[in-house]
Amino acid sequence: MNRRHFLRLMLASGIIISVPVTGSLATPADSENRFHWVSQALTGRQQLDPAISQRLYALLTRQNPLFPQRLAQLAERLSRVEARPPEALLAALSEEDVDTALAIITPWYLGYTGNPATTRATDDAQFVSFLSALMYEPTADITPRPSYSQRGSDYWQAVPDGVTAPPMPANIHAWGKASPRAASSVTAPQPAWLAMVEGRARTHAEALHLPDVAEATHDAL
Amino acid sequence: MTHYDADVVIIGSGALGANAAYQLAKAGKSVIMLEAGPYIPRWKVVDNYRNSASKRNWCAPYPNLPWAPNSYSDGYIEAQGDEDFQYVTSFLKVAGGSTRHWASACWRLLPNDFKLKSVYGVGRDWPIAYEDLEPWYLRAEREVGVVGCAEEDQSGQGRDAWPPRSAPYPLPPEAKPYMVQRMQAKLGPLGYQVIHEPHARVSRPYDGRPACAGNNNCEPVCPIGAMYSGDMHVDKAVALGVDLRTESVAWKLEKGAKNRIVAVHYRRPDGRDVRLSAKAFVVAAHGLESPKLLLMSEVANSSDQVGRNLMDHTGLSMTFLADEPLWTGRGSVQHGSIATRRDEPSRAQHSAIRYSLRNLVPNSDVTPALLKQGLAGRELDAAIRDRASRIMNISTMSETLPSPTNRVIPHPTRRDGAGLPTLQVNYQLDSYVRGMRPQAYRDFANFLMAFNGEMVEAPTGWRNQYHIMGTTIMGDDPRDSVVDAHCRSWDHANLFIASTGVMPTSATVNPTLTGIALALRLADTLIREL
Numbered sequence A: 001m002n003r004r005h006f007l008r009l010m011l012a013s014g015i016i017i018s019v020p021v022t023g024s025l026a027t028p029a030d031s032e033n034r035f036h037w038v039s040q041a042l043t044g045r046q047q048l049d050p051a052i053s054q055r056l057y058a059l060l061t062r063q064n065p066l067f068p069q070r071l072a073q074l075a076e077r078l079s080r081v082e083a084r085p086p087e088a089l090l091a092a093l094s095e096e097d098v099d100t101a102l103a104i105i106t107p108w109y110l111g112y113t114g115n116p117a118t119t120r121a122t123d124d125a126q127f128v129s130f131l132s133a134l135m136y137e138p139t140a141d142i143t144p145r146p147s148y149s150q151r152g153s154d155y156w157q158a159v160p161d162g163v164t165a166p167p168m169p170a171n172i173h174a175w176g177k178a179s180p181r182a183a184s185s186v187t188a189p190q191p192a193w194l195a196m197v198e199g200r201a202r203t204h205a206e207a208l209h210l211p212d213v214a215e216a217t218h219d220a221l
Numbered sequence B: 001m002t003h004y005d006a007d008v009v010i011i012g013s014g015a016l017g018a019n020a021a022y023q024l025a026k027a028g029k030s031v032i033m034l035e036a037g038p039y040i041p042r043w044k045v046v047d048n049y050r051n052s053a054s055k056r057n058w059c060a061p062y063p064n065l066p067w068a069p070n071s072y073s074d075g076y077i078e079a080q081g082d083e084d085f086q087y088v089t090s091f092l093k094v095a096g097g098s099t100r101h102w103a104s105a106c107w108r109l110l111p112n113d114f115k116l117k118s119v120y121g122v123g124r125d126w127p128i129a130y131e132d133l134e135p136w137y138l139r140a141e142r143e144v145g146v147v148g149c150a151e152e153d154q155s156g157q158g159r160d161a162w163p164p165r166s167a168p169y170p171l172p173p174e175a176k177p178y179m180v181q182r183m184q185a186k187l188g189p190l191g192y193q194v195i196h197e198p199h200a201r202v203s204r205p206y207d208g209r210p211a212c213a214g215n216n217n218c219e220p221v222c223p224i225g226a227m228y229s230g231d232m233h234v235d236k237a238v239a240l241g242v243d244l245r246t247e248s249v250a251w252k253l254e255k256g257a258k259n260r261i262v263a264v265h266y267r268r269p270d271g272r273d274v275r276l277s278a279k280a281f282v283v284a285a286h287g288l289e290s291p292k293l294l295l296m297s298e299v300a301n302s303s304d305q306v307g308r309n310l311m312d313h314t315g316l317s318m319t320f321l322a323d324e325p326l327w328t329g330r331g332s333v334q335h336g337s338i339a340t341r342r343d344e345p346s347r348a349q350h351s352a353i354r355y356s357l358r359n360l361v362p363n364s365d366v367t368p369a370l371l372k373q374g375l376a377g378r379e380l381d382a383a384i385r386d387r388a389s390r391i392m393n394i395s396t397m398s399e400t401l402p403s404p405t406n407r408v409i410p411h412p413t414r415r416d417g418a419g420l421p422t423l424q425v426n427y428q429l430d431s432y433v434r435g436m437r438p439q440a441y442r443d444f445a446n447f448l449m450a451f452n453g454e455m456v457e458a459p460t461g462w463r464n465q466y467h468i469m470g471t472t473i474m475g476d477d478p479r480d481s482v483v484d485a486h487c488r489s490w491d492h493a494n495l496f497i498a499s500t501g502v503m504p505t506s507a508t509v510n511p512t513l514t515g516i517a518l519a520l521r522l523a524d525t526l527i528r529e530l
Helices: A003-012 A031-043 A050-063 A067-078 A086-092 A095-110 A134-139 A191-197 A204-208 A211-220 B015-026 B042-050 B097-101 B116-120 B130-144 B178-190 B231-239 B289-297 B363-372 B377-390 B437-450 B512-529
Strands: B006-011 B031-034 B077-081 B243-245 B249-255 B261-267 B273-283 B317-321 B334-338 B353-358 B391-398 B407-415 B421-427 B454-457 B495-497
Touching (some): A031 A050, A095 A134, A134 B363, A191 A211, B231 B243, B289 B407
Parallel strands (some): B006 B031
Antiparallel strands (some): B261 B273, B353 B391, B407 B421
């Protein structure tokens, strides 16, 4: 992780400069409260669950005995934000501080620490939270936090809130005979998209610059 | 008169074994059903899931015990094969079996899928035709509550309704998600048939189950029991008096006079062994475990085909960002399918393909990468929302052919917690399935173009779909098949196999419905004979 990049993003998103800090309350002396304060500052949330905060602090400390020390250093530097112009913060936070910040933000968003395995029974992942995992918040108005949707059957047919659907045939909702018919033959693919499928480019613009694609595209014109 | 512990002992309590047990019990037969794993109620699995760190691990919320290890247990399956492909599969050992964590696609095979050799000159034919199995397909659909659209050409050729049906689906299709509407609107004009995928997530209340509410949690567990899972028939069977014995690991079928199977031996967690006699035995212990049991018992293998001909729908998977919000994750974990390549003349040269549209709530897929990029605060939230709205995954279900060298055997040296052999698998991809790659690439390129996509994961690597077939293969010749058209062992008149392992062709559709239909048919045979 690039430290400057991270800090710029933090500043750009208004988190760091919006940290509400007042006097000695700004950096509580005891570690657990300090962790809660730093968590709220870094996630830009004022309503994090203190019980989860406590659990996560214990977990991170167990995983890295140096964590309390690094947390104290990060908290101390964050607490000086108001006193300094944001640019000065760029210089004040070390690479280690940034790593510590990411170690705190990541489980708050994902709801776990470590790397969960998808096809093995054992891994180093540790549960932090499900109902409070922040990654579900930005989409909560559209998709369920998987397990209970509370929206009822068939809600998924409607155009999602906030989406302007491109024009579609009126019968697009239907399955079966009433549904629009597909074209009778399949279109031949274009070289640039094929190159992406082959893993040779990530974007269409990149693919167009591949020599063989450029040549084929030129020939086709 | 000979005393038997039961009319029938069924080894395995998954969807196939439990359906057979239920039918036999309804007909008044005494049945003992053995299950290696424990019984775990739905609420407990949901609770485990919600408290698990590994939510994309679909075995994690289920018990994984030393005497009943699931497929993800370290070292339980030792797989050998190709350099560019690691054989992985996913199964549970609990009452109700692996349908407890499936997504419940319930396709019928097509008539041509039963006669691949005659029509396309590759693979094998079944000893039965589609028409022979059709009545049991219908019964299976009614047992599990299949939601489907009978008007569509499921062979993907845009013709009339196919395959033929003797009655409508028990339940009407669910609403079509916005994402699928967009797929159809963009891909239809390019020539792709986007059709309904039949499944067992009931669209209306059915058989005591509530309608699917789109919890998007089919895998690893439907929290409300709208989706069918094998434990539903375990419960029904037990209510009719079937003796379910959990944590009872079958390890030997005992042969007696006239080549009949006279007993099964099972082991309890404390190491105690129990012997059960019965008039007939049904092995329904999963596509890898059933052949293992037969091989350990040295039965049913005069053809030397037990454990061989292992097939999956090994294929390719592409993840991309569309240039518009599609919002996967609204509804179940999959809806609809692209069936265009399911039954084309190219099946003579290479694997058929069916494309599966993934519909997961993708937050846990998109967020880790954004965190690694160092995004935080409102930027992070905005990026999660943006990516989650646009990410899309399409994968192939590719047809593999039965090859005797693709096989499972009891591991020669490794033992599980019950002291029984673990599994050893050899699985390689032949030119038939590899040969579909150029076709899949052309289609993937069109899908990408339709949505002006940005690649997240190119479809360059192979992966299994965890559909196991072929390992106790059915045929009309005892020299090259394990069971006959009625799922009866050629070698032992009172031994039957209820497994997708009997399927001689893999086609491109999830095999469970076919397995249940065959299990119901097998039960009818037993009811007639006992």
